[in-house]
Amino acid sequence: MVDKKCLTVLKRGVQYWNKWRKKDRYLQLDLRGINLSGEILLGINFTGVNLAGAILVKCNFCGANFDGANLTGANLSEANLSGVSLCGVNLTGAILIGTNYLGAESTSSNWSLANLTGADLRVVDFARAELSGANFIGANLNGANFIGANLTRANLQLTELEGAKFNHANLVQANFASANLTSANLKQANLSEANLTQAKLSKTSLTQADLTEANLSQANLTQADLTEANLSQANLTQADLTGANLSQANLTQADLTGANLSQANLTQADLILAKAWNLID
Known part of the structure; x- marks a missing residue:
């Protein structure tokens, strides 16, 4: 009233x-x-x-x-x-x-x-915001700040996220299908069970990120930094990992079928029980 x-x-x-x-x-x-x-x-x-x-x-x-x-x-x-x-x-x-x-x-x-x-959210500061279940389909989020934010089960399909910051963000089961995350910062983010199918992750920082059971099939991870990332049971089928840094990454039981690992750095990476059929190296 x-x-x-x-x-x-x-x-x-x-x-x-x-x-x-x-x-x-x-x-x-x-x-x-x-x-x-x-x-x-x-x-x-x-x-x-x-x-x-x-x-x-x-x-x-x-x-x-x-x-x-x-x-x-x-x-x-x-x-x-x-x-x-x-x-x-x-x-x-x-x-x-x-x-x-x-x-x-x-x-x-x-x-x-x-x-x-479809909202224009460029450079918006969402630090520590509660965004669980929010719908961002087709939104422009270039340069946005999501540091420490909760985006559990948020829908970010087809979004523009170039240079966005997701450090320490909770992205469990978030949907990034076909999203553009070029040069984004996802250091120490929780992306377990997230959907990153066909996402653009070129030059993205995923250092120490948790990607357990994440779906990265056909994702573009060229020159991405996955140092010490947890990719156990992740789906990386037909992903492009050209020049990616996977040093000390955990790839236990990950599926790398048809993935492109040309010039990738796998120093001390854990590949126990990983599927690696038809690799391009």
Whole structure:
């Protein structure tokens, strides 16, 4: 239920709203279910505001502050959130299809089950964010920061992730099929049972990453760094590992059938019970 006083103040414009907010920063504001579709609210202060279920389609929130806000189930499809601060925000189940987040900050936020299909998320800071089950299909995440984030069972099919940072991230059962992870950093990430079929992982850092039972069939791992990575029982059939560094990697029971290992470094790698039929070396 939208608070009538809040609505009255909001109608007077962003400048008046922000000035009013400064008078009482700890006021609990309720804008649940409000419909602001198409509104231009540049730099608005929505810190801590309850916007659960709000309809914010095609809104322009460039430079706004949503820190600590409740956006559970909100619809922000095609909204402009470039340069927005979303730290500590709850976006569980929110709809964010085609949304622009260029340069937004979202550390420690909850995006569980959020729909971010086709969103522009370049250089967004998702450090330590909760993203389990989130849908990123076709999103542009080049240069995004996922350090320490939880992306368990997240769907990242066909995403652009060049230069993205996933250090120490939880990526268990995440779906990266046909994703572009060129030059990304996945050092010490947990990718057990992840789907990386036909993913582009050229020059990617996977040092000490856990890839137990991961599916890397037909993946491009040319010049990738897999030093001390755990690839036990991983599926690497027809993967291209040309020039890859697999020194001290654990490839126990891995399937390397038809893989290309030309110029790969396998120094002290553990290949016990690995399948290696029709290798290209």
